[in-house]
Amino acid sequence: DAKTTQPTSMDCAEGRAANLPCNHSTISGNEYVYWYRQIHSQGPQYIIHGLKNNETNEMASLIITEDRKSSTLILPHATLRDTAVYYCIVRVNYGGSQGNLIFGKGTKLSVKP
């Protein structure tokens, strides 16, 4: 079973920040938080990952709470092309079955004009 809980769906106005929450209260000390997204029926696309510090890249920012039990993915200026299903996944960052990506239902983000 997926170890994360995400809202089923969210809406966001174009140009505004999209904040996608994820709960992972049973996360282990060596597990990272990964975010992927899937646009329509394309292959999932990696967005960002982190262990305990906040992370930022050209796509998004990841904010992880101090107790690591939850996190938020932030798309700073959402566009219509960001409409997708967003998956929050916890896993170790190396090989082995513990490193398998186990997908939950994700959050369907709809960016509206």
Next chain:
Amino acid sequence: EAQVTQNPRYLITVTGKKLTVTCSQNMNHEYMSWYRQDPGLGLRQIYYSMNVEVTDKGDVPEGYKVSRKEKRNFPLILESPSPNQTSLYFCASRTAHRGLGTEAFFGQGTRLTVV
């Protein structure tokens, strides 16, 4: 360009006719895996491979075979396809080592219909 390439992208076949979906990656990744995606069930892992000649079952392996004879290729084999294997299939690869660059890359998908 880093790529995971699946072929074919679309396939319609008949029950019982053996088929192979190919997957190739150009990133020298050790780890490769196959997923199927069905409405309401999400992405489920079929098989994965930690390296050449090392494969293991995922969550839904029944009716599928895989092989890993070369590092870059990880074909998915359906020896006797059935209609319940109609699905969207994705191949993925990543490094198996710790550290940076541990994200997975996914292929564009293969939409299989078994009639």
